[in-house]
Amino acid sequence: MGTPEFVLDLRALIGSRPIPLVGVTAVVFQGDRVLVGRRADNGAWQCISGIVDPGEEPADAARRECAEEAGVVIRATRLAGVRQLPRVTYGNGDRVDYLDLVFRCEWVSGAPHPADGELTEVGWRDLDDLAEIDPAHRDKIAVARDADGPAAFAGGT
Numbered sequence: 001m002g003t004p005e006f007v008l009d010l011r012a013l014i015g016s017r018p019i020p021l022v023g024v025t026a027v028v029f030q031g032d033r034v035l036v037g038r039r040a041d042n043g044a045w046q047c048i049s050g051i052v053d054p055g056e057e058p059a060d061a062a063r064r065e066c067a068e069e070a071g072v073v074i075r076a077t078r079l080a081g082v083r084q085l086p087r088v089t090y091g092n093g094d095r096v097d098y099l100d101l102v103f104r105c106e107w108v109s110g111a112p113h114p115a116d117g118e119l120t121e122v123g124w125r126d127l128d129d130l131a132e133i134d135p136a137h138r139d140k141i142a143v144a145r146d147a148d149g150p151a152a153f154a155g156g157t
Contacts, residue, residue, distance in 0.1 A: 006054055011094060018087060018095040022052040024064040025100055025137070027144035028074050030107040032127050032140055037100035037112075037119035038072060046137040049100075062103045070122045080144035081152040100153075106142040123150040 026048045028035035036045050050056050050065035059076035081102035088096045096099055100150045112122040127145070130138050143152040 004051055004053060007051070010137070016093040016095060018097055020097045020099065022058065023049060023085075023098040023100045024052055024058050024062045024065060025049040025102045025140050026066050026076070026105045027074070027080065027102060027141050028066060028073060028105040028107055029144075030124060033124040034127060034130075035066075035070060035072065035107065035112060035122070036125050036133060036137070037114070037122040040114075040118055040120050041124045043120075044134045045132050046134045047140055052101075058101045059103060062101075062105060064090040066105070067110075068113075068116050068117050070110075074105040074107040075108055076105050077147070078104045078149075079151045080104045081140060083152075083154055102140045102144060102148065 007019070007021070026050065027037075034047070035148065036047060039046050048062075048066050048069050050061065050069070052061040056064075062076050063074055066072050077103060080113070081100075083100050083102070085098040085100050090096070112124065114120055114122055125133070127141070130141065143149075
């Protein structure tokens with residue numbers, strides 16, 4: 001799945017100026033393993049992530065992204081982290097400010113596989129074998145590991 005239609009519509013109106021978008025990261029656990037995929041665009045290993053559609057509940061977006069990208073059914077069990085990511089500038093000049101909502105999720109069913117072309121590989125990794133995972137996503141896994149912990153966030157006083 002490529003750029004969502006609503007983002008393309010916005011881009012037609014505002015060009016490459018920065019737009020704020022809400023993103024979700026699904027940190028999906030199956031026992032002592034976590035679901036990761038290798039991105040088709042840059043080769044990075046990371047958790048399943050994507051953009052929340054207008055009017056969509058964020059936990060529903062996490063479930064949708066896991067089904068679309070990795071072919072698995074998951075259950076979001078808690079909000080694990082909230083963070084404003086550094087501004088992203090894409091190769092075409094488009095700029096985006098993502099508010100990332102990290103959900104701790106549990107695997108329900110399905111064999112992980114690259115379902116829509118956004119990932120070239122998908123699979124389970126032992127929690128003690130995360131060296132290849134993008135460092136920012138290792139941090140997301142860390143905040144999601146505790147099943148009952150509070151949501152982590154930056155800022156505030």
